[in-house]
Amino acid sequence: MILFRTAYESGKAEYVVEKSKFIAHVQPVESYEEARDFVNTIKNEYRDATHNVPAIICGDKQEIQWASDDGEPSGTSGLPMLKMIADEGLTNIAVVVTRYFGGIKLGTGGLARAYTAAAKLGLEAAGICEVLDSSVMIYTVEYSYLSKIKNLESGGVFEIIDIQYTENVTLTLQCLEEETKNVISIMSDLTSGKAILEKKEKDKIRVKIT
Structure with a gap:
Protein backbone atom coordinates (compact mmCIF):
# COMPACT_ATOMS: atom_id res chain seq x y z
CA MET A 1 0.00 0.00 0.00
CA GLY A 127 13.29 13.16 -7.62
CA ILE A 128 9.94 11.90 -6.37
CA CYS A 129 9.29 8.57 -4.70
CA GLU A 130 6.42 6.61 -3.26
CA VAL A 131 6.80 5.27 0.27
CA LEU A 132 5.18 1.86 0.71
CA ASP A 133 4.77 -0.73 3.45
CA SER A 134 7.41 -3.43 3.28
CA SER A 135 8.67 -6.51 5.08
CA VAL A 136 12.26 -7.13 6.13
CA MET A 137 13.22 -10.77 6.61
CA ILE A 138 16.47 -12.19 7.94
CA TYR A 139 17.32 -15.67 6.65
CA THR A 140 20.11 -18.11 7.39
CA VAL A 141 20.97 -20.33 4.42
CA GLU A 142 23.74 -22.64 3.30
CA TYR A 143 26.37 -21.24 0.93
CA SER A 144 25.24 -23.58 -1.83
CA TYR A 145 21.98 -21.63 -2.22
CA LEU A 146 23.47 -18.13 -2.35
CA SER A 147 23.96 -17.83 -6.12
CA LYS A 148 20.41 -19.04 -6.81
CA ILE A 149 18.98 -16.50 -4.36
CA LYS A 150 21.03 -13.72 -5.97
CA ASN A 151 19.71 -14.75 -9.38
CA LEU A 152 16.14 -14.54 -8.07
CA GLU A 153 16.79 -11.03 -6.73
CA SER A 154 17.11 -9.76 -10.30
CA GLY A 155 13.44 -10.67 -10.79
CA GLY A 156 12.50 -7.74 -8.59
CA VAL A 157 10.27 -9.55 -6.07
CA PHE A 158 12.73 -8.85 -3.25
CA GLU A 159 16.00 -7.02 -2.64
CA ILE A 160 19.00 -8.29 -0.71
CA ILE A 161 19.94 -5.36 1.53
CA ASP A 162 22.61 -7.09 3.61
CA ILE A 163 24.75 -10.24 3.53
CA GLN A 164 26.77 -11.63 6.45
CA TYR A 165 29.24 -14.45 5.81
CA THR A 166 29.84 -16.77 8.78
CA GLU A 167 29.47 -20.55 9.07
CA ASN A 168 26.38 -20.07 6.92
CA VAL A 169 25.10 -17.02 5.06
CA THR A 170 22.77 -14.55 6.75
CA LEU A 171 20.67 -12.62 4.25
CA THR A 172 18.48 -9.62 4.94
CA LEU A 173 15.73 -9.39 2.33
CA GLN A 174 13.24 -6.60 1.78
CA CYS A 175 10.04 -6.79 -0.25
CA LEU A 176 6.69 -5.07 -0.57
CA GLU A 177 4.40 -6.15 2.25
CA GLU A 178 1.96 -7.82 -0.14
CA GLU A 179 4.80 -9.97 -1.51
CA THR A 180 5.81 -11.35 1.91
CA LYS A 181 4.04 -14.70 1.65
CA ASN A 182 5.31 -15.11 -1.90
CA VAL A 183 8.93 -14.49 -0.87
CA ILE A 184 8.65 -16.91 2.06
CA SER A 185 7.30 -19.54 -0.33
CA ILE A 186 10.07 -18.87 -2.86
CA MET A 187 12.78 -19.20 -0.21
CA SER A 188 11.27 -22.44 1.07
CA ASP A 189 10.96 -23.98 -2.40
CA LEU A 190 14.42 -22.87 -3.50
CA THR A 191 16.17 -24.36 -0.47
CA SER A 192 13.88 -27.39 -0.03
CA GLY A 193 12.77 -25.93 3.28
CA LYS A 194 16.32 -25.49 4.61
CA ALA A 195 16.26 -21.67 4.70
CA ILE A 196 15.71 -20.55 8.29
CA LEU A 197 13.63 -17.41 8.76
CA GLU A 198 15.28 -15.85 11.81
CA LYS A 199 13.29 -12.61 11.96
CA LYS A 200 10.51 -10.78 10.13
CA GLU A 201 9.45 -7.18 10.74
CA LYS A 202 7.57 -4.37 9.07
CA ASP A 203 9.36 -1.43 7.51
CA LYS A 204 8.95 1.12 4.73
CA ILE A 205 10.46 1.12 1.26
CA ARG A 206 11.05 4.07 -1.07
CA VAL A 207 10.36 3.52 -4.76
CA LYS A 208 11.55 6.28 -7.08
CA ILE A 209 8.99 7.28 -9.71
CA THR A 210 10.64 10.37 -11.28
Missing part, protein backbone atom coordinates in the same frame (compact mmCIF):
# COMPACT_ATOMS: atom_id res chain seq x y z
CA ILE A 2 1.28 3.46 -0.89
CA LEU A 3 1.63 5.49 2.30
CA PHE A 4 2.66 8.81 0.77
CA ARG A 5 4.80 10.54 -1.86
CA THR A 6 7.86 12.61 -1.02
CA ALA A 7 11.27 13.70 -2.30
CA TYR A 8 13.51 10.75 -3.10
CA GLU A 9 16.65 12.50 -1.84
CA SER A 10 18.09 15.94 -1.19
CA GLY A 11 17.96 18.23 -4.19
CA LYS A 12 19.30 21.62 -5.20
CA ALA A 13 18.67 23.77 -8.27
CA GLU A 14 19.18 27.35 -9.43
CA TYR A 15 16.84 29.61 -11.37
CA VAL A 16 17.67 33.11 -12.60
CA VAL A 17 15.14 35.73 -13.68
CA GLU A 18 15.71 39.48 -14.15
CA LYS A 19 19.17 39.16 -12.53
CA SER A 20 17.71 37.69 -9.32
CA LYS A 21 19.13 34.27 -8.47
CA PHE A 22 16.84 31.74 -6.80
CA ILE A 23 18.36 28.62 -5.23
CA ALA A 24 15.98 25.81 -4.29
CA HIS A 25 16.88 23.37 -1.52
CA VAL A 26 14.72 20.24 -1.10
CA GLN A 27 14.89 17.71 1.73
CA PRO A 28 12.77 14.65 2.60
CA VAL A 29 12.09 14.63 6.35
CA GLU A 30 10.67 12.34 9.02
CA SER A 31 9.07 15.03 11.18
CA TYR A 32 8.11 18.70 11.40
CA GLU A 33 10.98 19.25 13.84
CA GLU A 34 13.46 17.84 11.34
CA ALA A 35 11.97 20.08 8.67
CA ARG A 36 12.38 23.20 10.82
CA ASP A 37 15.98 22.20 11.58
CA PHE A 38 16.62 21.95 7.84
CA VAL A 39 15.10 25.40 7.26
CA ASN A 40 17.27 26.90 9.99
CA THR A 41 20.37 25.23 8.56
CA ILE A 42 19.74 26.74 5.13
CA LYS A 43 19.00 30.17 6.61
CA ASN A 44 22.27 30.05 8.52
CA GLU A 45 24.26 28.86 5.51
CA TYR A 46 22.76 31.54 3.26
CA ARG A 47 22.44 34.31 5.82
CA ASP A 48 23.86 36.79 3.29
CA ALA A 49 20.89 36.18 0.96
CA THR A 50 18.05 38.68 0.54
CA HIS A 51 15.41 36.07 1.45
CA ASN A 52 15.21 32.41 2.46
CA VAL A 53 11.61 31.36 1.84
CA PRO A 54 10.50 28.03 3.40
CA ALA A 55 7.58 25.69 2.80
CA ILE A 56 6.97 22.53 4.85
CA ILE A 57 4.41 19.74 4.58
CA CYS A 58 4.40 16.83 7.03
CA GLY A 59 2.13 13.94 7.97
CA ASP A 60 0.99 11.02 5.82
CA LYS A 61 -2.14 13.00 4.90
CA GLN A 62 -0.43 16.42 4.69
CA GLU A 63 -1.83 17.35 8.11
CA ILE A 64 0.92 19.88 8.88
CA GLN A 65 1.50 22.70 6.40
CA TRP A 66 3.58 25.79 7.06
CA ALA A 67 5.22 28.49 4.97
CA SER A 68 6.70 31.95 5.37
CA ASP A 69 7.36 34.80 2.93
CA ASP A 70 10.50 35.78 4.88
CA GLY A 71 10.14 39.46 4.10
CA GLU A 72 8.74 39.18 0.58
CA PRO A 73 5.29 40.77 0.03
CA SER A 74 2.59 38.70 1.74
CA GLY A 75 1.39 35.71 -0.26
CA THR A 76 3.96 36.06 -3.06
CA SER A 77 6.43 33.30 -2.22
CA GLY A 78 5.92 30.83 0.62
CA LEU A 79 2.22 30.16 0.01
CA PRO A 80 2.54 29.64 -3.77
CA MET A 81 5.37 27.17 -3.09
CA LEU A 82 3.30 25.41 -0.45
CA LYS A 83 0.31 25.10 -2.78
CA MET A 84 2.45 23.68 -5.58
CA ILE A 85 3.98 21.07 -3.27
CA ALA A 86 0.55 20.12 -1.89
CA ASP A 87 -0.94 19.90 -5.39
CA GLU A 88 1.87 17.51 -6.34
CA GLY A 89 0.62 15.25 -3.54
CA LEU A 90 3.89 15.45 -1.61
CA THR A 91 4.42 15.33 2.14
CA ASN A 92 7.19 14.86 4.70
CA ILE A 93 9.21 17.39 2.77
CA ALA A 94 10.91 20.73 3.38
CA VAL A 95 11.70 23.23 0.64
CA VAL A 96 13.64 26.47 1.02
CA VAL A 97 14.14 28.86 -1.88
CA THR A 98 16.97 31.32 -1.35
CA ARG A 99 16.87 34.60 -3.27
CA TYR A 100 19.67 36.99 -4.09
CA PHE A 101 17.99 40.18 -5.32
CA GLY A 102 19.27 41.33 -8.71
CA GLY A 103 18.04 44.92 -8.57
CA ILE A 104 14.91 44.52 -10.69
CA LYS A 105 11.52 44.16 -8.98
CA LEU A 106 9.43 41.26 -10.27
CA GLY A 107 6.01 42.30 -9.02
CA THR A 108 3.69 40.08 -7.00
CA GLY A 109 2.83 37.76 -9.89
CA GLY A 110 6.43 37.56 -11.01
CA LEU A 111 7.59 36.67 -7.52
CA ALA A 112 5.04 33.88 -7.19
CA ARG A 113 6.02 32.43 -10.56
CA ALA A 114 9.75 32.68 -9.82
CA TYR A 115 9.60 31.02 -6.41
CA THR A 116 7.32 28.27 -7.71
CA ALA A 117 9.53 27.66 -10.75
CA ALA A 118 12.63 27.41 -8.57
CA ALA A 119 10.90 25.00 -6.18
CA LYS A 120 9.80 22.81 -9.10
CA LEU A 121 13.38 22.62 -10.36
CA GLY A 122 14.46 21.61 -6.86
CA LEU A 123 11.88 18.81 -6.84
CA GLU A 124 13.12 17.63 -10.23
CA ALA A 125 16.67 17.51 -8.87
CA ALA A 126 15.57 15.57 -5.78
Whole structure:
Protein backbone atom coordinates (compact mmCIF):
# COMPACT_ATOMS: atom_id res chain seq x y z
CA MET A 1 0.00 0.00 0.00
CA ILE A 2 1.28 3.46 -0.89
CA LEU A 3 1.63 5.49 2.30
CA PHE A 4 2.66 8.81 0.77
CA ARG A 5 4.80 10.54 -1.86
CA THR A 6 7.86 12.61 -1.02
CA ALA A 7 11.27 13.70 -2.30
CA TYR A 8 13.51 10.75 -3.10
CA GLU A 9 16.65 12.50 -1.84
CA SER A 10 18.09 15.94 -1.19
CA GLY A 11 17.96 18.23 -4.19
CA LYS A 12 19.30 21.62 -5.20
CA ALA A 13 18.67 23.77 -8.27
CA GLU A 14 19.18 27.35 -9.43
CA TYR A 15 16.84 29.61 -11.37
CA VAL A 16 17.67 33.11 -12.60
CA VAL A 17 15.14 35.73 -13.68
CA GLU A 18 15.71 39.48 -14.15
CA LYS A 19 19.17 39.16 -12.53
CA SER A 20 17.71 37.69 -9.32
CA LYS A 21 19.13 34.27 -8.47
CA PHE A 22 16.84 31.74 -6.80
CA ILE A 23 18.36 28.62 -5.23
CA ALA A 24 15.98 25.81 -4.29
CA HIS A 25 16.88 23.37 -1.52
CA VAL A 26 14.72 20.24 -1.10
CA GLN A 27 14.89 17.71 1.73
CA PRO A 28 12.77 14.65 2.60
CA VAL A 29 12.09 14.63 6.35
CA GLU A 30 10.67 12.34 9.02
CA SER A 31 9.07 15.03 11.18
CA TYR A 32 8.11 18.70 11.40
CA GLU A 33 10.98 19.25 13.84
CA GLU A 34 13.46 17.84 11.34
CA ALA A 35 11.97 20.08 8.67
CA ARG A 36 12.38 23.20 10.82
CA ASP A 37 15.98 22.20 11.58
CA PHE A 38 16.62 21.95 7.84
CA VAL A 39 15.10 25.40 7.26
CA ASN A 40 17.27 26.90 9.99
CA THR A 41 20.37 25.23 8.56
CA ILE A 42 19.74 26.74 5.13
CA LYS A 43 19.00 30.17 6.61
CA ASN A 44 22.27 30.05 8.52
CA GLU A 45 24.26 28.86 5.51
CA TYR A 46 22.76 31.54 3.26
CA ARG A 47 22.44 34.31 5.82
CA ASP A 48 23.86 36.79 3.29
CA ALA A 49 20.89 36.18 0.96
CA THR A 50 18.05 38.68 0.54
CA HIS A 51 15.41 36.07 1.45
CA ASN A 52 15.21 32.41 2.46
CA VAL A 53 11.61 31.36 1.84
CA PRO A 54 10.50 28.03 3.40
CA ALA A 55 7.58 25.69 2.80
CA ILE A 56 6.97 22.53 4.85
CA ILE A 57 4.41 19.74 4.58
CA CYS A 58 4.40 16.83 7.03
CA GLY A 59 2.13 13.94 7.97
CA ASP A 60 0.99 11.02 5.82
CA LYS A 61 -2.14 13.00 4.90
CA GLN A 62 -0.43 16.42 4.69
CA GLU A 63 -1.83 17.35 8.11
CA ILE A 64 0.92 19.88 8.88
CA GLN A 65 1.50 22.70 6.40
CA TRP A 66 3.58 25.79 7.06
CA ALA A 67 5.22 28.49 4.97
CA SER A 68 6.70 31.95 5.37
CA ASP A 69 7.36 34.80 2.93
CA ASP A 70 10.50 35.78 4.88
CA GLY A 71 10.14 39.46 4.10
CA GLU A 72 8.74 39.18 0.58
CA PRO A 73 5.29 40.77 0.03
CA SER A 74 2.59 38.70 1.74
CA GLY A 75 1.39 35.71 -0.26
CA THR A 76 3.96 36.06 -3.06
CA SER A 77 6.43 33.30 -2.22
CA GLY A 78 5.92 30.83 0.62
CA LEU A 79 2.22 30.16 0.01
CA PRO A 80 2.54 29.64 -3.77
CA MET A 81 5.37 27.17 -3.09
CA LEU A 82 3.30 25.41 -0.45
CA LYS A 83 0.31 25.10 -2.78
CA MET A 84 2.45 23.68 -5.58
CA ILE A 85 3.98 21.07 -3.27
CA ALA A 86 0.55 20.12 -1.89
CA ASP A 87 -0.94 19.90 -5.39
CA GLU A 88 1.87 17.51 -6.34
CA GLY A 89 0.62 15.25 -3.54
CA LEU A 90 3.89 15.45 -1.61
CA THR A 91 4.42 15.33 2.14
CA ASN A 92 7.19 14.86 4.70
CA ILE A 93 9.21 17.39 2.77
CA ALA A 94 10.91 20.73 3.38
CA VAL A 95 11.70 23.23 0.64
CA VAL A 96 13.64 26.47 1.02
CA VAL A 97 14.14 28.86 -1.88
CA THR A 98 16.97 31.32 -1.35
CA ARG A 99 16.87 34.60 -3.27
CA TYR A 100 19.67 36.99 -4.09
CA PHE A 101 17.99 40.18 -5.32
CA GLY A 102 19.27 41.33 -8.71
CA GLY A 103 18.04 44.92 -8.57
CA ILE A 104 14.91 44.52 -10.69
CA LYS A 105 11.52 44.16 -8.98
CA LEU A 106 9.43 41.26 -10.27
CA GLY A 107 6.01 42.30 -9.02
CA THR A 108 3.69 40.08 -7.00
CA GLY A 109 2.83 37.76 -9.89
CA GLY A 110 6.43 37.56 -11.01
CA LEU A 111 7.59 36.67 -7.52
CA ALA A 112 5.04 33.88 -7.19
CA ARG A 113 6.02 32.43 -10.56
CA ALA A 114 9.75 32.68 -9.82
CA TYR A 115 9.60 31.02 -6.41
CA THR A 116 7.32 28.27 -7.71
CA ALA A 117 9.53 27.66 -10.75
CA ALA A 118 12.63 27.41 -8.57
CA ALA A 119 10.90 25.00 -6.18
CA LYS A 120 9.80 22.81 -9.10
CA LEU A 121 13.38 22.62 -10.36
CA GLY A 122 14.46 21.61 -6.86
CA LEU A 123 11.88 18.81 -6.84
CA GLU A 124 13.12 17.63 -10.23
CA ALA A 125 16.67 17.51 -8.87
CA ALA A 126 15.57 15.57 -5.78
CA GLY A 127 13.29 13.16 -7.62
CA ILE A 128 9.94 11.90 -6.37
CA CYS A 129 9.29 8.57 -4.70
CA GLU A 130 6.42 6.61 -3.26
CA VAL A 131 6.80 5.27 0.27
CA LEU A 132 5.18 1.86 0.71
CA ASP A 133 4.77 -0.73 3.45
CA SER A 134 7.41 -3.43 3.28
CA SER A 135 8.67 -6.51 5.08
CA VAL A 136 12.26 -7.13 6.13
CA MET A 137 13.22 -10.77 6.61
CA ILE A 138 16.47 -12.19 7.94
CA TYR A 139 17.32 -15.67 6.65
CA THR A 140 20.11 -18.11 7.39
CA VAL A 141 20.97 -20.33 4.42
CA GLU A 142 23.74 -22.64 3.30
CA TYR A 143 26.37 -21.24 0.93
CA SER A 144 25.24 -23.58 -1.83
CA TYR A 145 21.98 -21.63 -2.22
CA LEU A 146 23.47 -18.13 -2.35
CA SER A 147 23.96 -17.83 -6.12
CA LYS A 148 20.41 -19.04 -6.81
CA ILE A 149 18.98 -16.50 -4.36
CA LYS A 150 21.03 -13.72 -5.97
CA ASN A 151 19.71 -14.75 -9.38
CA LEU A 152 16.14 -14.54 -8.07
CA GLU A 153 16.79 -11.03 -6.73
CA SER A 154 17.11 -9.76 -10.30
CA GLY A 155 13.44 -10.67 -10.79
CA GLY A 156 12.50 -7.74 -8.59
CA VAL A 157 10.27 -9.55 -6.07
CA PHE A 158 12.73 -8.85 -3.25
CA GLU A 159 16.00 -7.02 -2.64
CA ILE A 160 19.00 -8.29 -0.71
CA ILE A 161 19.94 -5.36 1.53
CA ASP A 162 22.61 -7.09 3.61
CA ILE A 163 24.75 -10.24 3.53
CA GLN A 164 26.77 -11.63 6.45
CA TYR A 165 29.24 -14.45 5.81
CA THR A 166 29.84 -16.77 8.78
CA GLU A 167 29.47 -20.55 9.07
CA ASN A 168 26.38 -20.07 6.92
CA VAL A 169 25.10 -17.02 5.06
CA THR A 170 22.77 -14.55 6.75
CA LEU A 171 20.67 -12.62 4.25
CA THR A 172 18.48 -9.62 4.94
CA LEU A 173 15.73 -9.39 2.33
CA GLN A 174 13.24 -6.60 1.78
CA CYS A 175 10.04 -6.79 -0.25
CA LEU A 176 6.69 -5.07 -0.57
CA GLU A 177 4.40 -6.15 2.25
CA GLU A 178 1.96 -7.82 -0.14
CA GLU A 179 4.80 -9.97 -1.51
CA THR A 180 5.81 -11.35 1.91
CA LYS A 181 4.04 -14.70 1.65
CA ASN A 182 5.31 -15.11 -1.90
CA VAL A 183 8.93 -14.49 -0.87
CA ILE A 184 8.65 -16.91 2.06
CA SER A 185 7.30 -19.54 -0.33
CA ILE A 186 10.07 -18.87 -2.86
CA MET A 187 12.78 -19.20 -0.21
CA SER A 188 11.27 -22.44 1.07
CA ASP A 189 10.96 -23.98 -2.40
CA LEU A 190 14.42 -22.87 -3.50
CA THR A 191 16.17 -24.36 -0.47
CA SER A 192 13.88 -27.39 -0.03
CA GLY A 193 12.77 -25.93 3.28
CA LYS A 194 16.32 -25.49 4.61
CA ALA A 195 16.26 -21.67 4.70
CA ILE A 196 15.71 -20.55 8.29
CA LEU A 197 13.63 -17.41 8.76
CA GLU A 198 15.28 -15.85 11.81
CA LYS A 199 13.29 -12.61 11.96
CA LYS A 200 10.51 -10.78 10.13
CA GLU A 201 9.45 -7.18 10.74
CA LYS A 202 7.57 -4.37 9.07
CA ASP A 203 9.36 -1.43 7.51
CA LYS A 204 8.95 1.12 4.73
CA ILE A 205 10.46 1.12 1.26
CA ARG A 206 11.05 4.07 -1.07
CA VAL A 207 10.36 3.52 -4.76
CA LYS A 208 11.55 6.28 -7.08
CA ILE A 209 8.99 7.28 -9.71
CA THR A 210 10.64 10.37 -11.28
